[in-house]
Amino acid sequence: MQITNNILMIRPVNFRMNEQTAVNNYFQEDIDVQNTTINSKAQQEFDAFVDVLRSKGVNVIVVEDTKEPDTPDSIFPNNWISFHANGTVGLYPMFAENRRSERREDILETLEEKGLHIENIVDYTSAEAEGVFLEATGSIAxxxxxxxxxxALSGRADEELFIEFCEDFEYSPVIFTANQSVDGKRMAIYHTNVMMCLAENFSVICLDTIDDKKERKNVIDHLKQDGKEIIKITEQQMHHFAGNMLQVLGGDDKRYLVMSSSAYNSLTSKQIEAIETYCEIIHSSLDTIETCGGGSARCMMAEVFLPRSK
Incomplete structure (x- = not known):
């Protein structure tokens, strides 16, 4: 299965702009508002988003973040963990030191309490000591x-470690570099999942970010080979998080593409029509989370493919 009905989300308690991630996440902005206000707005957006998902029959498992240690980005769990249908859990090395505390064993216990089976854990986190990072399904689509x-290789997606992941999990690697314009320079995009979304039958992707023509052609060829319609977005739309989407299963196995309202409002009617050929769109306002966190709807959802306990 490409998509799941089970989604893990972490409700924030200390959300704010994370100064440690801002060095290479060019989507983040510093706003002149007190952190307590920012966190309270983020909680409101989070709760409304969860309500929207649950209203469509998506099984959202919400875990509250803890006050200590200080983890301003805990709202984006898909960067430190991945869950697989064979019962394997992947744990990943994180670029920002204050994000490493987001990895919590009790979250795995919560999933097991909910009847999900964890067979084994593949732990890549020791790579942090060498300054090598691979931020789970943020870095890997x-x-x-x-x-x-x-x-998309970046300071948060190391090529060798990515290849090691592909060998361990038996995936074929498709490697490229994706850039965005920052003050007139082309700079690496921090996460693959802000420039591309992979759904069952289509991909929403900002091909303009892949400056190398051979690499771009390779990505296109792989997507076409697997029968996926390519729905292109512009770099400007990507900045509204139009690449940061996730297809999920709702009630009665109905398909939905989840995104923020900012992403939805940036799309053209033609792009919306192309997506709606395959599934209904659901969106929710995540303005504070996007502005201060530099991440959006997809980053907030860790897909849980674990099997049910027997």
């Missing part, structure tokens, strides 16, 4: 059916 893994 997984085509779980065709066993391909797409990765």
């Amino acid at each position: 997984l085509d779980r059916v065709n066993k391909k893994a797409y990765c």
Whole structure:
């Protein structure tokens, strides 16, 4: 299965702009508002988003963040963990030191209490000591059916470690570099999942970010080979988080593409029509989370593919 009905989300308690991630996440902005206000707005957006998902029959498992240690980005769990249908859990090395405390064993216990089975854990976190990072499904877009893994290399996505991941999980690597314009310079995009979304039958992707023509052609060829319609977005739309989407299963196995309202409002009617050929769109306002956190809807949802305990 490419998509799941089970989504893990972490409700924030100390959300704010994370100064440690801002060095290479050019989507973040510092706003002149007190952190307590920012956190309270983020909680409101989070709760409303969860309500929207649950109203469509998505099984959202919400875990509250803890006050200590200080983890301003805990709202983005898909960067430190991945869950797989064979019962394997992946744990990943994180670029920002204050994000490493987001990895909590009790979250795994919560999932097991809910009847999900963890067979084994593949732990890459020791790579942090060497300054090597790979931020889970932020850095890696997984085509779980065709066993391909797409990765835009950056300071948060190391090529060698990505290849090691592909060998461990039996995926074919599709490697490229994706850039965005920052003050007139082309700079690496921090996460693959802000420039591409892989759904069952289509991909929403900002091909303009792949400056190398051979790499761009390679990505296009892989997507076409697997029968995916390519829905192109512009770099400007990407800045509204139009690449940061996730297809999920709702009630009665109905398909939905989840995104923020900012992403939705940036799309053209033609793009919306192309997506709606395959599934209904659901969106929710995540303005504070996007502005201060530099991440959006997809980053907030860790897909749980674990099997049920027997």
